[in-house]
Amino acid sequence: MLIGGISVLNLLLTMAVIRKLRDTASTGAGRAAPPDLPELPAGSRMPSFHGEAVSGEIVSAQTTAGSAAVFAFFDTGCSACKPTVPKLIEFARKNALPTGQVIAVVGDNDGNASEYVDELGGTATVIVEETMGSMARAFSINSFPAFVIAGADGVVVRSGHGGGTLAAGIPA
Incomplete structure (x- = not known):
């Protein structure tokens, strides 16, 4: 009985994660812009060149x-x-x-x-x-x-x- 309950809980959690991933992919949320160069991140002053x-x-x-x-x-x-x-x-x-x-x-x-x-x-x-x-x-x-x-x-x-x-x- 305990193993069956854990299995159902695991299945429900897996389905919730899959639904969240699909929602995120379809809305574009979570898609990060390309990362800045660590040496010259946004907001830093331009170097002398x-x-x-x-x-x-x-x-x-x-x-x-x-x-x-x-x-x-x-x-x-x-x-x-x-x-x-x-x-x-x-x-x-x-x-x-x-x-x-x-x-x-x-x-x-x-x-x-x-x-x-x-x-x-x-x-x-x-x-x-x-x-x-x-x-x-x-x-x-x-x-x-x-x-x-x-x-x-x-x-x-x-x-x-x-x-x-x-x-x-x-x-x-």
Whole structure:
């Protein structure tokens, strides 16, 4: 008798858990946004940085101040990076961002950055540097692809790895 009662209780609890999981999945509740980069979480100040674009333009905290911006970090040796480039381009187009507000940093130790430069040209200000170069170090990037979205006030709005970071719009 005791075993039968425990079995019925176990069955009822299991059914309640399954119902709750189905409700959560259908409403979208519990679906977390991609986590922020621990080194640059939302609400933190943008780091001091300085880089030179392939066009010769200098990119720094001062040149991007006063405008919202997205910083994308790729590496030519990263297999997950190439598929996120179109997501960055689409993000820039949807948010009508000029090239000065879309900064793409390409780590390149093997001389293959031209593919990225060609694809991102006209959409982003592209900086090519050695893997884990000065820009990546300034932003504490330790893996690729990585994205940092900053507001015009110089505060990080969102950061993370992968194209999911670009799912929401950019602040005005």
